[in-house]
Amino acid sequence: MESYFSILFTEVYKIFFLLVPVLVSVAMIVWLDRRVWAFVQKRRGPNVVGPFGLLQSLADALKYIFKEIIIPASSNKLVFVLAPVVTMTLALISWAVIPFGEGFVLADINVGILYLFAVSSLGVYGIIMGGWASNSKYPFLGAIRSAAQMVSYEVSIGVIIINVLLCVGSLNLSDIVMAQQNLWFVIPLFPMFVIFFISALAETNRPPFDLPEAEAELVAGYQTEYSGMMYAMFWLGEYANILLMCAMGSVLFLGGWLTPIDIFPFNAIPGPFWLIFKILFLFILFALVKATVPRYRYDQLMKLGWKIFLPFSLFYVVLTSSFLLYFDLLPGK
Amino acid sequence: MIAHSVFFYFFSLIAIISAVMVTVSKNTVHSVFFLILDFISISCLFIMIGAEFLGMIMLIVYVGAVAVLFLFVVMMLNVAEQKGQWFSSRWDGGTHIPIGLLVSLIIFFELIIVIGGWKYKPDLLNSLSVNISSDVTNTRSIGNVLYTDYILLFQISGMILLVAMIGAIVLTYRERAGVKRQSYVKQISRERDEGVDLVDVEKNKGVKIDA
Numbered sequence: 001m002e003s004y005f006s007i008l009f010t011e012v013y014k015i016f017f018l019l020v021p022v023l024v025s026v027a028m029i030v031w032l033d034r035r036v037w038a039f040v041q042k043r044r045g046p047n048v049v050g051p052f053g054l055l056q057s058l059a060d061a062l063k064y065i066f067k068e069i070i071i072p073a074s075s076n077k078l079v080f081v082l083a084p085v086v087t088m089t090l091a092l093i094s095w096a097v098i099p100f101g102e103g104f105v106l107a108d109i110n111v112g113i114l115y116l117f118a119v120s121s122l123g124v125y126g127i128i129m130g131g132w133a134s135n136s137k138y139p140f141l142g143a144i145r146s147a148a149q150m151v152s153y154e155v156s157i158g159v160i161i162i163n164v165l166l167c168v169g170s171l172n173l174s175d176i177v178m179a180q181q182n183l184w185f186v187i188p189l190f191p192m193f194v195i196f197f198i199s200a201l202a203e204t205n206r207p208p209f210d211l212p213e214a215e216a217e218l219v220a221g222y223q224t225e226y227s228g229m230m231y232a233m234f235w236l237g238e239y240a241n242i243l244l245m246c247a248m249g250s251v252l253f254l255g256g257w258l259t260p261i262d263i264f265p266f267n268a269i270p271g272p273f274w275l276i277f278k279i280l281f282l283f284i285l286f287a288l289v290k291a292t293v294p295r296y297r298y299d300q301l302m303k304l305g306w307k308i309f310l311p312f313s314l315f316y317v318v319l320t321s322s323f324l325l326y327f328d329l330l331p332g333k
Numbered sequence: 334m335i336a337h338s339v340f341f342y343f344f345s346l347i348a349i350i351s352a353v354m355v356t357v358s359k360n361t362v363h364s365v366f367f368l369i370l371d372f373i374s375i376s377c378l379f380i381m382i383g384a385e386f387l388g389m390i391m392l393i394v395y396v397g398a399v400a401v402l403f404l405f406v407v408m409m410l411n412v413a414e415q416k417g418q419w420f421s422s423r424w425d426g427g428t429h430i431p432i433g434l435l436v437s438l439i440i441f442f443e444l445i446i447v448i449g450g451w452k453y454k455p456d457l458l459n460s461l462s463v464n465i466s467s468d469v470t471n472t473r474s475i476g477n478v479l480y481t482d483y484i485l486l487f488q489i490s491g492m493i494l495l496v497a498m499i500g501a502i503v504l505t506y507r508e509r510a511g512v513k514r515q516s517y518v519k520q521i522s523r524e525r526d527e528g529v530d531l532v533d534v535e536k537n538k539g540v541k542i543d544a
Contacts (some may be wrong), residue, residue, distance in 0.1 A: 004336055079366070109468045114389035121397025126367070130403055132362060144405070171386075171472055185425075229427055 015096075018106055022095050026239045027057035032280075033239075033287045040291035058259050064232035072225050073135060079133035084226065084233035087126030091240035094119040098247050099174045101257045101271035107333030113161055113175035116248055117154075120203065123241060124150045125214065127205075130234070131222035143223025146205060146212030152305040153202040159313040160196045163189055166320050177256030179331070180329040192316055193253045194311050197285070202244040202305065204238065204287060208293040209301060242286060243279060250278035250320065341381060348374040361407045369400045386472040 031046060031054060038045025046056035071077055097112040099105040109115060124147050131143020131192030165171065167188070168179040186193045202209040213221035223234050250256060256278075296304070324330045347370065354367040372395045378390035469477075479487055534540045 108387065111385045111389050111472060114386070114393065118389050118392035118397060121393055124397075124401060128401070129366075130410060132404075140408075144408075147401055147405065154397065171470075268371060 001162065014106055015274065022240065022243070023091065023236070026236055026243060027061065028054070029243060029283060030060075030235075030239055032283070033290070036284060036287035037291045040288065044171065061232060064229050067228035069228040069230055070225075072136070074135045075225065076133040076135065079129050080225075081230070082132060083126050083130035084118055084230045084237070086129060087123070087237035088233045088240070090119055090123050090126060090316070091237040091244065094244050095240075095247075098244075099177060099256060100275055102174070102178075104257075104272065105174060108172065108174060111171045113165070113171050113252075114174065116173075116244075117158060117161060118130055120148075120157075120241070120244070121154050121201075123128045126234070126237065127222050130226065134225040136225055137223045138218045138220075138224045142212045142218045142224070145218075146222060149205070149209065149211065149301060149305075152302060153199045153309075156195060156309040156313050157199045157203060158306060159310065159317060160192045160199070161252070162317055163192050163320050166317070166324060167331065171226070173251055173256075177258060180255040180258060183259075184253065184260075185320060186253040186255075188251065189316075189320070192313065193249070195313055196241055196249060196253065197282070199305075199309065200249060201286065201289060204242045204245055206242065207290040208296050210295065211298055211301065214295060227239055244273065246279040246282035247275070249282050250275060254278045254282075337381070341378070344374045344381070346372075348378065353501065354422075362404070365400060365407050366405050369396055370424045372396045372400065384471055386475055 034056070035047075036047040039108055045053065047053040049055045049059045057305040067165075071080055094116055096106045096116050099108070102258075126145045127146045127150075131141075131146070134140070164176065164185055167185060168176045170176065170179075205212050212218070213223060218224070226234060257275045259266040259269065259271075259274055298305060318328070351367040351374065355364045355371065358364050358367060376388040376391040376396075379385070379391060395456060446525040532540050
């Protein structure tokens with residue numbers, strides 16, 4: 001019993017030291033997103049609170065905490081309150097399997113990539129619950145749109161993951177990174193990387209696929225009825241999911257914690273920093289896309305997911321597997 | 334070991350309670366939410382016995398896709414209203430209840446057989462032709478038998494699913510007349526002389542321009 005509690009204590013301690021940096025970086029990433037967006041449009045962006053406006057997100061969070069939480073009278077109250085909690089929890093639990101370095105991971109499970117995929121496919125429930133429980137037209141439309149969108153793009157993300165797994169021969173995320181020691185998968189699987197990036201945009205409801213919260217048509221989509229800290233939780237969950245997708249992209253394609261070139265000034269930098277650089281690189285790409293691309297129409301979105309991405313990534317699975325089979329490169333024999 | 338059994342009873346209790354709540358709760362959407370909770374706790378139980386692949390697939394397929402479609406149907410079709418009608422005397426649209434009873438009876442007998450067969454579990458484990466080794470991850474061992482010994486069954490089940498999918502599409506497809514579709518190729522390859530059309534319009538007649 002004694003040892004059990006000590007194990008529990010060390011695990012809680014580790015989880016705490018994983019989650020606090022993640023939450024702080026989510027706050028910082030919101031600031032970065034707004035800054036990049038502003039620079040593309042030749043504005044200043046948030047630059048008042050703190051040096052370079054770095055503390056803007058903290059000020060926003062403080063504002064949200066002191067705002068009143070309004071629960072609509074005709075809403076389904078329990079589900080209404082649960083929805084942001086579900087979004088936030090699901091956005092945070094997936095960080096457990098992201099490897100920051102060799103052996104530097106909270107839970108080194110055999111089916112790490114499946115776990116990530118499963119948790120990201122659960123993410124749709126926070127949105128559906130919020131939209132349904134609000135008992136109002138715009139949130140419901142937003143929720144239905146978002147559910148259809150996320151289910152569609154999950155399919156192509158799944159097939160892309162199969163491409164990577166064919167080259168690795170293991171579902172463990174650390175093994176996936178170690179398999180890229182000689183060659184990052186972004187080079188042989190470059191088309192898959194592009195499709196993964198676009199699907200990640202759709203999966204996290206980012207522009208140009210932000211139809212669930214298209215402000216011109218649906219006010220704020222599924223978040224319309226939310227206020228105060230509950231709105232902020234949706235918002236934090238969304239950004240935590242974006243960061244997670246960037247982390248997933250860097251683990252699957254950009255070699256996780258590995259250095260780009262294994263020579264002196266590069267390999268002196270510890271692995272976790274490389275992972276953070278890669279996540280930031282992908283995130284800045286996300287922000288640039290947000291600043292430059294107009295929103296898709298809904299039928300175009302569905303067409304892109306089902307008629308272009310899915311057949312193309314399936315074709316690439318056949319291509320990758322036949323290539324590996326022909327040149328006898330199949331791993332794990 | 335204590336922790337293990339605590340977790341086991343915790344998850345199984347949630348699984349059983351939510352399974353009961355699926356059938357008991359008045360609100361159909363709540364039923365689906367309880368069904369999701371049931372799936373999640375069952376996948377936790379799978380993970381606890383070391384079948385992590387099955388647990389994750391359960392989450393991805395049932396919770397991530399099937400239950401979302403359930404929710405869709407329940408939210409869009411107003412099943413709750415119909416459910417109220419089935420048990421009222423005014424309802425005269427066929428009888429679902431006998432079929433439902435038949436299906437539940439069959440499931441009940443199947444459950445009895447499964448629970449009765451529990452006694453023969455050690456014999457079964459001894460007589461299995463597949464040797465189970467614990468040092469191979471279960472993803473790999475499932476893959477090893479699924480794509481070699483059972484490839485035919487695997488392919489046949491895939492075919493059945495494909496046929497079912499095509500059947501569903503054929504049943505629900507209806508061609509709508511007068512729908513204008515966007516064709517990128519047509520839009521891009523438009524030239525000036527196709528786009529501009531000079532028409533002499535007669536007075537008080539008008540002309541129909543619709544290409």
